[in-house]
Structure formats: structure tokens, C-alpha cells
Amino acid sequence: MRYLLLSSCILILAGCTSVYKNLQPATGDINYIEKFRPDFNVALYKAEVDVIGHHLSGLLLIKTLPDSSVRMVFTNEVGFKFFDFAFTPDGGFKVYYVVKQMDKKPVIKTLKKDFELVMLRKQDIKTAYLAKDDSSLYYIIKKQKGFFCYVTDKGGDTLKRMEIASPRKPIVQAIMKNYTNGIPDTIGISHKNFSFTIALKRIER
Amino acid sequence: MRKLILTLFIIIASQALKAQSAGYAPVTDAADFAKFKEQFTAIAKQTETIKSDFLQEKNLSMLSEKITSKGKFWFKKDNLLRMEFDEPYAYLMILNKDNMYIKDGQKESRLSLKSNKIFQQINKIIVNCVQGTVFNDDDFTVKLYESKSGYMIELSPVTKGLKDFFKNIDVVITKKDYSVTTIIMNENSGDDTTLHFTNRELNTPIPDALFAIK
Secondary structure (H helix, E strand, C coil), X not given: CHHHHHHHHHHHHHHHCCCCCCCEECCCCHHHHHHHCCCCCEEEEEEEEEECCEEEEEEEEEEECCCCCEEEEEECCCCCEEEEEEECCCCCEEEEEECHHHCCHHXXXXXXXXXHHHCCXXXXXXXEEEEECCCEEEEEXXXXXXXXXXXXXXXXXXXXXXXXXCCCCEEEEXXXXXXXXXXXXXEEEEECCCCEEEEEEXXXX | CHHHHHHHHHHHHHHHHHHHHCCCEECCCHHHXXXXXXXXXXXXXXXXXXXXXXXXXXXXXXXXXXXXEEEEEEEECCCEEEEEEEECCCEEEEEECXXXXXXXXXXXXXXXXXXXXXXXXXXXXXXXXXXXXXXXXXXXXXXXXXXXXEEEXXXXXXXXXXXXXXCEEEEEEEXXXXXXXXXXXXXXXXXXXXXXXXXXXXXXXXXXXXXXXX
């Protein structure tokens, strides 16, 4: 019984331990992360979204408009529109259209935050700091709750992954790779606290 | 009140302008309307199968962008539809009465059309157009326009659910053989999805196996 209690306590304590606790402070230019910011002049992606047993597929068009807002339109294969969002130049977010079934605050908020992460938007560098472990550099940008974290190799040349994290663990993990003229070929977003993934693969036009 | 009249005037004027710009004039004479309806329905009734190529254009007006898809289209009476997209990637959609099958790469899914209102509507619109039953659909009000070479049926949704999806749907019909050449689904945002049908083959035998959902 005593062993059971002891092992339970250890398990609970281990559960409270932050996966980021072993990171060491690092020095370097925090602005370096900017080079991974995608430059969506105009890009078309095949999109697959899996959310709690539902599968949506279609085309996601991302375009930077002359006023430098970034517009994202997701339609299915027969042209039916799921959403039309814009990230505005002043750091805002505008919903031009969202299909009734998706028109829920938590859904829109989640999508907005996910794309803010991969687009490296709304990053307040003043609250950012660098950390490291044996194999990676961590560009950490504090948010109201938790932080955004961009993980590169030690040289800062390859973006390994991006995370939206609570102080203890990642809530969302994302990858973005194979850039051509600033546009990534592959983007993947995966939520850790519920079943929700977004997979984007660029289509040449 | 003045604002209301002005708004109504602008709406009516823009509708008239749209039809006129494409060389269409409204068919207001009841006898002409009835004659067209009779001929269109009679020809559609003789249509057992349609095989065609299609070009789909998604026009995003605010973005000045057009997303183009291409593929093959098969229809068989009474309610069998197969759309095979080759571009921008392989995607197969079969609608067999109330059931739907999708093959996207290696991923296959089978759905009931009853739970997918939007596919149910798109299927209904296409089937109503090719079967000539479009005039009997209570979900839309119908207006007819005529040009030198063809007709255009303008379908305006009546029900709220449909109004959320479409402003109206234009069906372009050639005078030569009363076949549907284009379906334009206009959204309230100003965006539209246009389906162009080319290389049409009428009443060539199409095996049921093409529409089978296993």
C-alpha cells in the first residue's frame, strides 16, 4: 500500500514536471527566427483536416493582397466554401465567411491561433528569449497563457517544429518545410489535447 | 423609404445588367416561357445517359483568383452521378441515389447524402438540370433569359438554408440541342463556382458498375 502511495505521488509529480524544465538559457539574435516566416504571395494547398472523427478535404488558397493582408479561403473539391479568413496588416483577424457548422467561437479561435503560429504572426519580440538543449535552439515568445515556441537545430538553419505550449507541455505541434521562394511545400498542425490535425501539401499551378 | 427604393432599384438594375451584358434578355411572355419549358423537358426526358468532360472554376472575386479543376462526368437516369477529377489532383465522387462515395488518394469514404445537405443540394441541382425537372423544384423560383444562341435559367433559392449557400444559380442551355453547357453557382459574397461541360455524349451506354458503391 505504501509503495502504491509512493509510486502514485511520483507519477503525479512527474505529471506536473515541465517538458521545458531542462532547457538552458542561450544567447543569440531572437530575430533570426523571422527567416522562417512564410511569404505567401499566392499559394494553393491540398488540405486535409481531421477533427474528432470528421474528415474534411479540399483546397486552401493563401494570398497576400495589395494592402498586405493575408487571405485564406478553404473550399472542398466541388467548390463549396468552408471559410474565408484574413489576417489584417494591423495584426487583426477578420472572418469574411464561415460555414454554419464551423461558425463557433472556439473553432475560429483555434484556427486563428494555429495559423498565427505557422505564419509567425503577432510575435512580440520584446517578451521573447532564447533557450537550448543538447540538440536544439528554442525561440520562445511569451503569450498571455503559455508561449509560442519555435525549435530549430543548434545552428538555427532548420526549423524542426513549432509549438503552442502551456508552461508545462506543448498543446499544438506544427511543422513547416521545403520552402521555395519563401513558400513552404508542407505544413502540418497537430493538437495534443484533442483529435485535430491539419495537413497541407502545396499544389503547383 | 427612399433608401429602400434606391436599393431595390440598384438590385433590379444590376440583375438586368447581368443578363444584358451576356446578351440575354428576360423571357416575359408566358407562351414563350411555356414553349421553352415543354421543349427542354421533352428533350431531357429522352436523356438516359450523359458522358462529358468538365471544367470547374472557383472564382474568388475579392482575391482576383481562379482555382481550376478538370475531370470527367457521367450521369445515368434516375439518379446516378460520377465525377472524376483529374486536376488539380485525383478525386472521385459517386452519388448513387441516397449514398455517396469519395476516393481521395488512397482514402475512401462512404456517406449518406441525407447527412450531407450541401452534396445533396448540388446533386439535386445537377440532376434537376439534366433531367429537366428544374421547373418543378419548390426550393427555387425560376426566371428565364434568352440570347441569340441560348437560354439561361436563373434559379433563386427560396428556403433559408439554401439562401445561406447561394445567391442564385444560372443554368446556360444551348438552343442547338437544349443541352446544359454551363452551371454557375453564385454565392452572396460575389464568389462563384462555374461548371462547364464539353465533349458531351448523349445516351451512350454506361454500365451501372461505374456508379457502384462497394
